[in-house]
Amino acid sequence: MKRYRTSTLFAVLPFVGLLGVVPGASAYDEHQRLHNDLKEEHSATHEDLNTEHKAAHEGLGAIHRQAHNQPMTKWQHRRLHRGLRRAHRAEHGALNTEHQAAHEELNTEHRDYHDESR
Ligand SMILES: [Zn+2]
Ligand SMILES: [Zn+2]
Numbered sequence: 001m002k003r004y005r006t007s008t009l010f011a012v013l014p015f016v017g018l019l020g021v022v023p024g025a026s027a028y029d030e031h032q033r034l035h036n037d038l039k040e041e042h043s044a045t046h047e048d049l050n051t052e053h054k055a056a057h058e059g060l061g062a063i064h065r066q067a068h069n070q071p072m073t074k075w076q077h078r079r080l081h082r083g084l085r086r087a088h089r090a091e092h093g094a095l096n097t098e099h100q101a102a103h104e105e106l107n108t109e110h111r112d113y114h115d116e117s118r
């Protein structure tokens with residue numbers, strides 16, 4: 001975690017004085033760290049969602065393959081595909097909701113930090 005003390009942090013510092021806001025290096029450090037944490041949390045969330053999505057696809061694919069092991073009428077096949085499509089869409093909706101919720105959580109965390117440091 002300590003590798004986040006980058007030189008960009010110090011490059012930004014002189015401008016702070018010009019703006020009349022002097023939060024001190026430690027506050028800056030903390031904020032930088034928070035941003036990095038949020039970024040990491042976000043990409044971890046994305047990885048989770050991707051894994052979930054992939055698992056859902058594999059599950060649907062397995063159901064499809066399995067169904068094809070049995071003889072099906074054209075009508076049954078159409079019905080199966082409609083069901084798979086619906087399940088896929090529902091899965092995407094759930095993932096989207098999860099994604100949005102994760103973003104809101106991250107945003108709230110970030111906003112809270114800025115409100116508190118005001
Ligand atoms: Zn995202
Ligand atoms: Zn999908």
Ligand SMILES: [Zn+2]
Pocket residue numbers: 064068077081
């Ligand atoms: Zn099929």
Ligand SMILES: [Zn+2]
Pocket residue numbers: 031035110114
């Ligand atoms: Zn911030």
